[in-house]
Amino acid sequence: MEGFPFISVSMILPLVGSILILFLREELSKGIAVIFSGLVFLLSIVSLFFFDFSKTDRIQFEERYSLIPELGLSLHLGFDGLSYLMYILTTIVSISAILWSTRDHQISHRLKEYYIWFLLTETFLLGVFSSIDLMVFYVFYELTLVPMFFVIGIWGYKLRMYSAYKFFIYIFVSSLFLLLGIVSLAVQHYRQFGKFSFNYFDLINNRYSLEFEVFLFLLFLIAFAVKTPIVPFHTWLPDAHGEAPTAGSVVLAAILLKMGTYALLRFNIGLFPEASLFLMPIMVLWGIFSIVFASWFTISQSNVKRFVAYSSVSHMGFVVAGMFLLNTEGLKASITEMFAHGLTSAALFMMAGFIYNRLHSFNMQALKGSIKFMPLFAVLVAITGFSSMGLPGGSSFWGKFLTIVGAREYSLALAFLVIVGAFFSAVYVLYLLKTLYLDTKEESRLIHFTDIRGFKLVAFVLMVLPMILVGFLPFLFFAFYEGYIQSLLTYLSTRLMGG
Numbered sequence: 001m002e003g004f005p006f007i008s009v010s011m012i013l014p015l016v017g018s019i020l021i022l023f024l025r026e027e028l029s030k031g032i033a034v035i036f037s038g039l040v041f042l043l044s045i046v047s048l049f050f051f052d053f054s055k056t057d058r059i060q061f062e063e064r065y066s067l068i069p070e071l072g073l074s075l076h077l078g079f080d081g082l083s084y085l086m087y088i089l090t091t092i093v094s095i096s097a098i099l100w101s102t103r104d105h106q107i108s109h110r111l112k113e114y115y116i117w118f119l120l121t122e123t124f125l126l127g128v129f130s131s132i133d134l135m136v137f138y139v140f141y142e143l144t145l146v147p148m149f150f151v152i153g154i155w156g157y158k159l160r161m162y163s164a165y166k167f168f169i170y171i172f173v174s175s176l177f178l179l180l181g182i183v184s185l186a187v188q189h190y191r192q193f194g195k196f197s198f199n200y201f202d203l204i205n206n207r208y209s210l211e212f213e214v215f216l217f218l219l220f221l222i223a224f225a226v227k228t229p230i231v232p233f234h235t236w237l238p239d240a241h242g243e244a245p246t247a248g249s250v251v252l253a254a255i256l257l258k259m260g261t262y263a264l265l266r267f268n269i270g271l272f273p274e275a276s277l278f279l280m281p282i283m284v285l286w287g288i289f290s291i292v293f294a295s296w297f298t299i300s301q302s303n304v305k306r307f308v309a310y311s312s313v314s315h316m317g318f319v320v321a322g323m324f325l326l327n328t329e330g331l332k333a334s335i336t337e338m339f340a341h342g343l344t345s346a347a348l349f350m351m352a353g354f355i356y357n358r359l360h361s362f363n364m365q366a367l368k369g370s371i372k373f374m375p376l377f378a379v380l381v382a383i384t385g386f387s388s389m390g391l392p393g394g395s396s397f398w399g400k401f402l403t404i405v406g407a408r409e410y411s412l413a414l415a416f417l418v419i420v421g422a423f424f425s426a427v428y429v430l431y432l433l434k435t436l437y438l439d440t441k442e443e444s445r446l447i448h449f450t451d452i453r454g455f456k457l458v459a460f461v462l463m464v465l466p467m468i469l470v471g472f473l474p475f476l477f478f479a480f481y482e483g484y485i486q487s488l489l490t491y492l493s494t495r496l497m498g499g
Helices: 006-023 027-048 082-099 111-128 134-143 143-155 160-193 210-227 236-243 248-272 273-299 304-323 326-357 375-390 396-408 413-440 455-473 472-497
Strands: 062-066 073-079
Touching: 006 027, 006 073, 027 082, 027 111, 027 236, 062 134, 062 413, 073 082, 073 111, 073 134, 082 111, 082 273, 082 326, 082 375, 082 455, 082 472, 111 143, 111 248, 134 143, 134 160, 134 248, 143 160, 143 236, 143 248, 143 326, 143 472, 160 236, 160 413, 210 248, 210 273, 236 248, 236 304, 248 304, 248 326, 273 304, 273 413, 304 326, 304 375, 304 396, 304 413, 326 375, 326 396, 326 472, 375 396, 375 413, 375 455, 396 413, 396 455, 455 472
Parallel strands: none
Antiparallel strands: 062 073
16 A cells, blocks of 8 residues: 555545435435544554654655646645644544534534535645645635534524634635735746746745745734634634534634644745744744733633633644744644644533533533533543643643743743743633532532443544543654654754855
8 A cells, every 4th residue: 555645535535425425315424424534534544554754854645636737736745744643633533523423412404514514624624734735725725614614604503603704704814815925935936946836845945035035924924823823813713612513613623723833834934934033032922922811811711612712722822832932842842732732622622512412501600510420521521631731641741841841942031931821721721620520519400411422432532542642652743743843943954054
């Protein structure tokens, strides 16, 4: 299978599943969605045996199909260590979200559409993370908007239409700046080399004045800061999460937000190294500000879904601060936290949805002591909470720890600011755990609750097991991207020295 087209097959399988759902009976929709998302997940596991971990700085599983030769436009797909890790995360979260949906009381109508949108989302996300051509990246980046718009608007809660429109408008409008930036890069490449190209590895050879490079950096930043999101571009996120069905929130928090941070690292830093160095202090402090600001807003929320949404903004602050430290520890922290947050945020939204199906409320006061009669669920939530907090042995510990180490390379004061951010992020998780475990309420409402089981248990475990692996065996995950990081730092130093 060495020459097997893992990427294109992974993208085609959900499309095939969507077509079958469209033409077969509605009651078969769940099973078909589970089978085809499961096949993609199994394919990603098989691909682990063929990915060369000694060459994570190079493109592997490469595929190329010419689209418009006159513009140098092609469907150029491939994975290096960074994008390959995002591929694994996408397949895990996608199968978990679909498994969760099969027993979700909220999903009881228009099943064909629902599962088609989720399968299409998986295809588009894989296109985002595998695209080497920036124009193709942009197309897939925009297409991810469509399924989530309908998922929120049709199967969401009370304010679903308002939240769906707000989500779509924010992302679509900000993405227009990205389109302008990509076209500007291609035009500059034509002026400098006499041909159009949208290929990432061609565009990194472009040279600009610092002023123009900062301008291009900002065009890309506007789109990715909204998608990430970074304060103050975050206001769409709590509304979208608050009204989305559980599986929608899972995919939105675990993968769609990573499109922003992935693109910041891949394109902003990779294409604009001089601008990245010039703006580094601002970006690091901006990330730390997002951590503290979002942490305060998190603990003030009365709705548990908005609580988890604001906590995601805080975690993305760590990702942004870490990557713009532009050193080994910071970049390693950023990528580790991307993966770790994908798992913990997905599990926390599953927790919120599971309790809602029993209490029919997202109010924090209604959650008091709500899991004391569900021991298995309580254990899984505790692992998730402590992992999100950054407790040693938890998946987020290494992201926070390495961010502190990377910041300390510059100054003690900067490291102290990161520690302050880590403290506040621990405070809101402790508040959530106290509400769930230690606060008391009328037990007659809780004693008849059944513990987590079936597909929901499988979906939750698929999130928790990798958390434990990241926490206790981080070197397994560092192996995905250590080569990529060293290659990126070598490239940055060469560019910054005028090479």
